[in-house]
Amino acid sequence: MINYLSLLILQGATDSRVSSAWDGIKQPDLSKFLVIAALLFIIGVMGVLVRRNIIVIFMSIELILNAANLNFIAFSRYLFNTGSPNAIAGQVFTVFIIVVAAAEAAIGLGIVIALYRNRETIWVDEIDLLKW
Amino acid sequence: MTLTGWEAVFFWVFAVTALMAALLTVLARNAVHSAMFLISTLVSVAALFILLGAEFVAGAQILVYVGGVMVLFLFVIMLVNVGAEERGKEAIFNRTPQVVASLLFSGLLVIGLVIGINQGWRAIQERDERDNRLVEVQVRRAQEEQALPVAATNTMKITRDTERIGNSLYRYASLPFEIASILLLVAIIGSVMLARTIKQEAVTDDLDPEVLKEAAPLITERADLTEG
Numbered sequence: 001m002i003n004y005l006s007l008l009i010l011q012g013a014t015d016s017r018v019s020s021a022w023d024g025i026k027q028p029d030l031s032k033f034l035v036i037a038a039l040l041f042i043i044g045v046m047g048v049l050v051r052r053n054i055i056v057i058f059m060s061i062e063l064i065l066n067a068a069n070l071n072f073i074a075f076s077r078y079l080f081n082t083g084s085p086n087a088i089a090g091q092v093f094t095v096f097i098i099v100v101a102a103a104e105a106a107i108g109l110g111i112v113i114a115l116y117r118n119r120e121t122i123w124v125d126e127i128d129l130l131k132w
Numbered sequence: 133m134t135l136t137g138w139e140a141v142f143f144w145v146f147a148v149t150a151l152m153a154a155l156l157t158v159l160a161r162n163a164v165h166s167a168m169f170l171i172s173t174l175v176s177v178a179a180l181f182i183l184l185g186a187e188f189v190a191g192a193q194i195l196v197y198v199g200g201v202m203v204l205f206l207f208v209i210m211l212v213n214v215g216a217e218e219r220g221k222e223a224i225f226n227r228t229p230q231v232v233a234s235l236l237f238s239g240l241l242v243i244g245l246v247i248g249i250n251q252g253w254r255a256i257q258e259r260d261e262r263d264n265r266l267v268e269v270q271v272r273r274a275q276e277e278q279a280l281p282v283a284a285t286n287t288m289k290i291t292r293d294t295e296r297i298g299n300s301l302y303r304y305a306s307l308p309f310e311i312a313s314i315l316l317l318v319a320i321i322g323s324v325m326l327a328r329t330i331k332q333e334a335v336t337d338d339l340d341p342e343v344l345k346e347a348a349p350l351i352t353e354r355a356d357l358t359e360g
Contacts, residue, residue, distance in 0.1 A: 027134040028143045031253035033180070036147045038245040040154055040177075042238050047158035049234035050225050055163050055209055059170045062201065063154055066177050069189070077184040081133045082260065083269030088300045091293075094189050095301065098196050099312045103319035105201045109208045110326035116212045117329065125226065 033074035041067035052123045054115075058108050065101045069094045135183060143183055150176035161224050163209045171202050188294040 024032070040063055047060025076090025116122060119129075135143050153172040160166045174197045181190035225231050260266055280289040301309060330347050333339050339347070 025144070026140055027136050028140055028147075029134045029253075030256075031249055032143070032147070033184070034249045034253070035246055036151065036180070038249065039151055039242070040173075042242055042245070043151070043154040043158055045241070046234060046238050049238075050231050051158065052222075052224060052226055053163055055205065055212070056158070056166050059157055059166055059205065062170065062197070063157065063173065066174065066193075066197075069193070070177055070180060073181050073184050073186045073189060076186065078133045080185075081270070081273060082263075082266055083272070086300070086304075088296045089304075091186050091189050091297050092300050092305050094186075095192060095297070096305075096308060096312055098189075098192055099316065102196055102201055103315050105204060106319045106323045107326070109204055110323035112208055112212060113327045122212055123222070 030074055030078045033070060037067045037070040037074065040064075040070065052125055054112055054122050054124050054127070055109075057124065058105065058112070061108075062101060062105065065097055069097055072097070139183055143180070146176040146179040146183070149173075150180065164206065167202060167205050167209060170205075171198050174198055174202070185291065185293060187291060188297050 044060045044063030044067060047063065048057050051057055051060065072090040072094045076087050076094075079090070080087035112122065115127065119127060121127065150173050153169045153176065157166045157169040157173060160169060174193060178190040178193045181187075181193060277289065280291065282288075283290050330339070330343075334344060334347070
């Protein structure tokens, strides 16, 4: 019985389609990182579009920036392994993205505090001063 | 570039953790919970950075994001959100048509991106297979990795990642580096200016006279409060 099962599994593993999918899971490559980064990005976009709380919207923006960072690092590693002369540029760019994200968070949260002091709300659909 | 063995296992662990925590960040009702889930996403992504051999960026991510930005977020949540938390019944999502529309378009984006990434990656793999230069590059990288010094704990080798980032940062990106420092200075000054109270603005004589006239009772009231 066990022999039969193992035979089945082995046959399944030698089937080219099954084995390629299983290899993809067993040995994640650049494309897996890109898919994870894309999903993170989309979850961030969803957060920006769907939530009413302005602080959670800022957090979603951080998610988006982090997805971009993951993309940069994955490509940096890929280019390093394929012998690109300046593959480290991706990591340097990521450092700058982190700096910009920190500055953005500081300014954005300052605006949130000023807004809360004047309007007493953090729900974005109630912040409609610029609407006609 | 493929991860094998335990690296692959940890890749899936941290990837799934990052995605689940990101989803919970968006879905959590309490903003403090959102911040906590965002912290676990950021830590998981930092672990993915380490799997990709970017130790410096992983450290910077944990120090700057988790240690700095998220603490700032938590401070602001606790300054701002008390009333909203107590109300509790407040809807956390936008109106249903907006939510449905954004879900629809995000679903399309997911499908498009995943298909695009897979096709592009297949094309890249085919190109790489045709490129016979790559074999010697891989041999050279393996030799370089063999030559690295072993850490004192004898568990792994000391990589040159941070050294290479430092070199690149100061050689090729020194102007952007200085601009980034000015950006940070502007951000500090800007957030201090933005977060002042009306009384602090009045003290530095930085108010429109009409606003000052309107706000005068408020200011004296607050002054009484602070004196009392």
